[in-house]
Amino acid sequence: RASTVTVFAAASLTDAMTAIAQSFAAATGDRLRLSFAASSTLARQIAAGAPADLYISANRRWMSWLAWRTLLAPDSRHDLLTNDLVLIAPLDSPLGSFDMTAKTDLAGLLGDRDYIAVGDPDHVPAGIYAKQALESLGQWKTIEPHLARADNVRAALALVERGEASLGIVYKTDAAIARDIKVLASFPRDSHSPIAYPVALIRGHETPASIQCLTWLLGDEAGAIFSRYGFERPATDPKRGDRKK
Amino acid sequence: MIALTPAESEALLLSLRISAVAVVCALPFAILTAMLLAQTRFAGGILLDALVHLPLILPPVAMGYLLLVVFGVHGPLGAWLLKTLNIRLVFSWTGAALASAIVSFPFQVRAIRLALEQIDLKLYHAAATLGAGPLGRLFSLTLPLALPGIIAGAITAFVASLGEFGAIITFVSNVPGETRTLPLAIYTAIQTPGGELAAARLAALSIALGLAGLLSAEFVMRRIRQRARA
Amino acid sequence: MIALTPAESEALLLSLRISAVAVVCALPFAILTAMLLAQTRFAGGILLDALVHLPLILPPVAMGYLLLVVFGVHGPLGAWLLKTLNIRLVFSWTGAALASAIVSFPFQVRAIRLALEQIDLKLYHAAATLGAGPLGRLFSLTLPLALPGIIAGAITAFVASLGEFGAIITFVSNVPGETRTLPLAIYTAIQTPGGELAAARLAALSIALGLAGLLSAEFVMRRIRQRARA
Amino acid sequence: MSLAVDIRHRVDRLVLDAAFDIRAPGITALFGPSGSGKTTIINAIAGLLRPDRGRIAINGRTVFDRDRRIDLAPSKRRVGYVFQDARLFPHLTVKANLFYGHKRNHNSPLSPSACAGIIEMLGIGALLSHRPNLLSGGEKQRVALGRTLLANPEILLFDEPLSALDRARKNEIMLYLEGLRDARRLPILYVTHAIDEVARLADRMVVIEAGRTLAGGSVFDMLGRTDLKPLAGQFDTGTVLLAEVAGHHPEGQVSFLECAGQRLVAPHLDKNSGSPVRLHIRARDVMIARDTPTNISANNILTVKVADIVENKSGVLDVTLALGDATRDKGRAIHALITAYSATRLGLAIGQNVYAIIKSVTVDGYPTGLVC
Amino acid sequence: MSLAVDIRHRVDRLVLDAAFDIRAPGITALFGPSGSGKTTIINAIAGLLRPDRGRIAINGRTVFDRDRRIDLAPSKRRVGYVFQDARLFPHLTVKANLFYGHKRNHNSPLSPSACAGIIEMLGIGALLSHRPNLLSGGEKQRVALGRTLLANPEILLFDEPLSALDRARKNEIMLYLEGLRDARRLPILYVTHAIDEVARLADRMVVIEAGRTLAGGSVFDMLGRTDLKPLAGQFDTGTVLLAEVAGHHPEGQVSFLECAGQRLVAPHLDKNSGSPVRLHIRARDVMIARDTPTNISANNILTVKVADIVENKSGVLDVTLALGDATRDKGRAIHALITAYSATRLGLAIGQNVYAIIKSVTVDGYPTGLVC
Numbered sequence A: 001r002a003s004t005v006t007v008f009a010a011a012s013l014t015d016a017m018t019a020i021a022q023s024f025a026a027a028t029g030d031r032l033r034l035s036f037a038a039s040s041t042l043a044r045q046i047a048a049g050a051p052a053d054l055y056i057s058a059n060r061r062w063m064s065w066l067a068w069r070t071l072l073a074p075d076s077r078h079d080l081l082t083n084d085l086v087l088i089a090p091l092d093s094p095l096g097s098f099d100m101t102a103k104t105d106l107a108g109l110l111g112d113r114d115y116i117a118v119g120d121p122d123h124v125p126a127g128i129y130a131k132q133a134l135e136s137l138g139q140w141k142t143i144e145p146h147l148a149r150a151d152n153v154r155a156a157l158a159l160v161e162r163g164e165a166s167l168g169i170v171y172k173t174d175a176a177i178a179r180d181i182k183v184l185a186s187f188p189r190d191s192h193s194p195i196a197y198p199v200a201l202i203r204g205h206e207t208p209a210s211i212q213c214l215t216w217l218l219g220d221e222a223g224a225i226f227s228r229y230g231f232e233r234p235a236t237d238p239k240r241g242d243r244k245k
Numbered sequence B, C: 001m002i003a004l005t006p007a008e009s010e011a012l013l014l015s016l017r018i019s020a021v022a023v024v025c026a027l028p029f030a031i032l033t034a035m036l037l038a039q040t041r042f043a044g045g046i047l048l049d050a051l052v053h054l055p056l057i058l059p060p061v062a063m064g065y066l067l068l069v070v071f072g073v074h075g076p077l078g079a080w081l082l083k084t085l086n087i088r089l090v091f092s093w094t095g096a097a098l099a100s101a102i103v104s105f106p107f108q109v110r111a112i113r114l115a116l117e118q119i120d121l122k123l124y125h126a127a128a129t130l131g132a133g134p135l136g137r138l139f140s141l142t143l144p145l146a147l148p149g150i151i152a153g154a155i156t157a158f159v160a161s162l163g164e165f166g167a168i169i170t171f172v173s174n175v176p177g178e179t180r181t182l183p184l185a186i187y188t189a190i191q192t193p194g195g196e197l198a199a200a201r202l203a204a205l206s207i208a209l210g211l212a213g214l215l216s217a218e219f220v221m222r223r224i225r226q227r228a229r230a
Numbered sequence D, E: 001m002s003l004a005v006d007i008r009h010r011v012d013r014l015v016l017d018a019a020f021d022i023r024a025p026g027i028t029a030l031f032g033p034s035g036s037g038k039t040t041i042i043n044a045i046a047g048l049l050r051p052d053r054g055r056i057a058i059n060g061r062t063v064f065d066r067d068r069r070i071d072l073a074p075s076k077r078r079v080g081y082v083f084q085d086a087r088l089f090p091h092l093t094v095k096a097n098l099f100y101g102h103k104r105n106h107n108s109p110l111s112p113s114a115c116a117g118i119i120e121m122l123g124i125g126a127l128l129s130h131r132p133n134l135l136s137g138g139e140k141q142r143v144a145l146g147r148t149l150l151a152n153p154e155i156l157l158f159d160e161p162l163s164a165l166d167r168a169r170k171n172e173i174m175l176y177l178e179g180l181r182d183a184r185r186l187p188i189l190y191v192t193h194a195i196d197e198v199a200r201l202a203d204r205m206v207v208i209e210a211g212r213t214l215a216g217g218s219v220f221d222m223l224g225r226t227d228l229k230p231l232a233g234q235f236d237t238g239t240v241l242l243a244e245v246a247g248h249h250p251e252g253q254v255s256f257l258e259c260a261g262q263r264l265v266a267p268h269l270d271k272n273s274g275s276p277v278r279l280h281i282r283a284r285d286v287m288i289a290r291d292t293p294t295n296i297s298a299n300n301i302l303t304v305k306v307a308d309i310v311e312n313k314s315g316v317l318d319v320t321l322a323l324g325d326a327t328r329d330k331g332r333a334i335h336a337l338i339t340a341y342s343a344t345r346l347g348l349a350i351g352q353n354v355y356a357i358i359k360s361v362t363v364d365g366y367p368t369g370l371v372c
């Protein structure tokens, strides 16, 4: 008898998870019920008793926030995916691609009245990573006044697509599919803490179906779908315990 | 237009249901509140007024969060509802309707109050001497005379419900078939790279639904006005 | 209450400025639109009505995106504004005011229209025989008699502007000191783990501002009504 | 069958201090200049205004008593109020307006035929499906009147109910009100500026000036009083007399009446012999002769005695003419308004026995009221 | 100085077909039962209603002509309209209401002293700072009247402007309107149900019945016509005569008038010898004698000839009495209303020479109007 597993997933996973749900249903006969919203929103809903079985966050903060409230099933938390941060510009930008180092004068690439679109560094995961990267590259102080803080990565991307912002910092996955933009440079992986999409079972929801779903998500079949959308698995083998956090 | 996808028609019907239920259920309360507010003598008036407008003053996300805190299964009202009536609002379309109702409540109250305040008190005097008590006056004068305001309020609330996003997604999340209304579907589509076309289709659906609501309200209003002039 | 942090007072003043400018600038257009709509003869009425309500029907995010497309530097209107007047709306508080004005426009129009439709046409007849032309009647009758509706509409719009989030953040993004209004600040706080207290403080500020608006509107309304009864 | 009012109220410039007590059924005219407080008094009786002090009792029921904290809701007072403005319900048809009170009267609803009669009398049968706001001024007033009459109240308060009506319609409605007064024995309070209506309909009269009840009493007395100076010019001085039908002309042309031992001829009255009627004789219509006039069209030649001569206004005298024996028929007098010029010419003096000449067509015999 | 109306209009039950042409200044009474279309006609003249067909010209200016597609805006027609309902602006003070039109009249604004005079005449000086909705019915009507008069229009349209006023105030206002008629030479269209007002004020009269102009002409003729059957009961039959002041009593008690070769005595008129006055003599006030009466208070004993006898209503006859020579004074006749009973008693017949006896106090001499 088919069962339904409810997955709360960060909004940036919308297309990937929708594809995953189809394959999962085909493979197991079970259905995935998906809810996409900001990671923070989902976390708060879970804390308020929303009946989610699995939670996939776009960053570690909100996963940890739930963990501290002992709302996660013990030992069920894994880093599911990773991503990269890239610098983008509108297609008609005069800038060409380059290598990002500590010497790059990002502010110099911007005009006086120009903006660089990012997720809000106060709460949007991509923005938080961007801030770390800019800090470690020593650019934060000069760039900060030029930040256009969007409330999610897609909104930041839209600002660049529309030519409002002459630069933008987004995930590689978003940049890969977007039109009207070009990737100027990737941020060095060590310029920010590793980008991770952690997944976990919600405490009290450790049903066979949801455990099966978690396992499936960590498996190769799912990995192939994720990579189709530009996501990568974290560096270490998911089968080994050290991806556990 | 190309036929609707199942997801689209699901979102459309859900939006319609949630908005309609929200408006209809809130209406009696809106009328009551407007009547209380229209009586200037009522001392707590300004507090009630502020309470009614709260969903407008606060950003929808904050409103949704507040609802989550109050009506979540661990919240004071939510726990009580779950225990005594076994009603769980979070994550269900009824919760979305509640959020819509609360967020669009001020529109209803404002319009009805405005209409109530325009009613000539002398008509009440005439009705009273003809033997109509407070309840009789309510049904024979107040409600029919405030009807344009009631309709205007209801339609604004309906239309606003159709567009309500922040409070719903924060309160009841974004579950297809249960709480994914048109605006949430639009949001979801926008989150998908290349989802602009899907979003535009959904927006067109929204507009069509809103237009249908506006049109029917206009139609009813014209009939009322014509009748009053005949 | 503990003193406001600089960021808080910045957001507060910005919200106040944006909402006030949005309401005041939109008011003449709202009155004009309401007058057009109140004349049932006007054929394109229903289309204009739909257009006015669009910001309510569409989710704010979609509205913000639409604004971006139209008023962005590559948008038809945005390009023109930039070229001829050197005005750039995106990322500036004027853009936020525009978004607020458009999103709260339907509230103003609805209320004013309702008030206009309640005015007794016979008074216009009296005014006309006393030599008042269309413009004279507008200023001596229409506007003063619709004043309760105008105030009600303006205050609803003001309060709604205070809470406007989705369209602003999408259109002009969240730039501290320029476009980070109270709702955006609240949103940021809520999205931050442990930001509840900061969010609550900001929400209290919002509510205080909204309450001040409601109170002053109530005060003006009572004076009008008293005068009319004296 | 009674209405007792004793109220004090202050609002803005108006200081109301009104007291009157009506102990019999019938019509009481409330008379006074514009702005004197008539509507305010009626509002207090209906319960639409709470007076600062005093009490009001309708048919023995105390509906308001400040000291005993009684203040019955207007809807419970069972008053019928025809407002000075028609005050129709704009959203209801004429028919729904008319039956608004009728439908809410569960104690003593009028019969359908009585309702139909009222609607026919008011000539508004063709308007039933219309909305009020396009009606003509007189049509509105008639619908308002009908709405109140159909509710079949226990007391009627009329604030200038006939001001917008033409005389033919007015006559018809007054006939109906007379019937109501006689048949239903309702107390009726009636505000009007038309002395015709007062003289014809009213049994009693209360005169208001600047918020105060200046005088009150039977119309028979009040219309003859010349001391009500503030009312000068307000109404025709005249007399209302009680008479009895003595017989009719065989061809029905005129009726013969008996009053204070004198025979009077009036236009035909549709009343049996022996019925009481009231006669309104205006002072302006009474001629005085010292010789018996002969071959004159006037049918009424009364032998009277000059009881008093008062200057009414410059050049015009008000002559009081006693009918019959001054002791037996105390107060039975008529008034004549003549110029000082003719009084001098006639050598008129108090105590003289003279003839009062009155044309039949100027004698208004009510309630049948032919010429008015 | 003129008003030409010729319009056809159909709305609901009302089929309007009105035509009249007033070529001289003065007051024209619009007379007709409730619902006959009086207000509708006035609305058309003011431009508040667009007739289906026809034309309207005010003082020679064509303000409406369907065929020539002329339709002047109401605000440009310079009409002064006193509405049947007061229609005051609720948000303005009485003062602002009063000066609403005055302030907008840039061509010929009234002088401040004239404005003050009107306000004093209307007795509304104490109300200036008030808002309209608490005014009494009569106060509202006076403010509405003042508002129109202060605007100093070129034509006045009055829709029952005095219906809610007491007689003293009415007299005062009518005096003012008479002055206006004589001094300003305005055309005035005046709707009323009160025949007193018509007889006193109007020069011409237009009778409307069910939307059609039934008759129109000088008041002198119209008030004497007995053929206007639909108006039976609408107004007192009577006569308005043009007379001339011949002299005054030395003590000022009465005035002597000359009319059709006969001498008349009327209450004192404040007019120089030789001035024309109009006399309203009601048929009900005229007595007929076959012998010369002696020693009678009535001052007017006219020698007349019975020209016609018509049954007015059951038992009452309308007797036409020709004054003077029938050929020279064509149409100079008065009417007497007497009972058939007395006609029989007197043996009255057409062609007889008889005496018409009229009390001075019943002769209303206008425009000074003492007794009315």
Ligand SMILES: Nc1ncnc2c1ncn2[C@@H]1O[C@H](COP(=O)(O)OP(=O)(O)OP(=O)(O)O)[C@@H](O)[C@H]1O
Pocket: D011, D012, D013, D014, D032, D033, D034, D035, D036, D037, D038, D039, D040, D041, D084, E134, E135, E136, E137, E138, E139, E164
């Ligand atoms: N609520 C009020 N506040 C202030 N003044 C009032 C109020 N009600 C009545 N008045 C004033 O009191 C006076 C009496 O008013 P009321 O309506 O009783 O007069 P009325 O005798 O009915 O006059 P009319 O014959 O003109 O209708 C008026 O001058 C009116 O302006």
Ligand SMILES: Nc1ncnc2c1ncn2[C@@H]1O[C@H](COP(=O)(O)OP(=O)(O)OP(=O)(O)O)[C@@H](O)[C@H]1O
Pocket: D134, D135, D136, D137, D138, D139, D164, E011, E012, E013, E014, E032, E033, E034, E035, E036, E037, E038, E039, E040, E041, E084
């Ligand atoms: N716009 C309209 N639609 C329908 N019927 C109308 C309209 N205007 C007037 N009538 C009707 O036409 C008739 C004449 O109306 P009008 O107001 O001219 O009468 P009136 O002579 O002024 O009567 P009153 O003396 O009662 O004021 C009435 O029966 C009225 O109901």
Ligand SMILES: [Mg+2]
Pocket: D038, D039, D040, D084, D159, E136, E137, E138
């Ligand atoms: Mg009154």
Ligand SMILES: [Mg+2]
Pocket: D136, D137, D138, E038, E039, E040, E084, E159
């Ligand atoms: Mg009329």
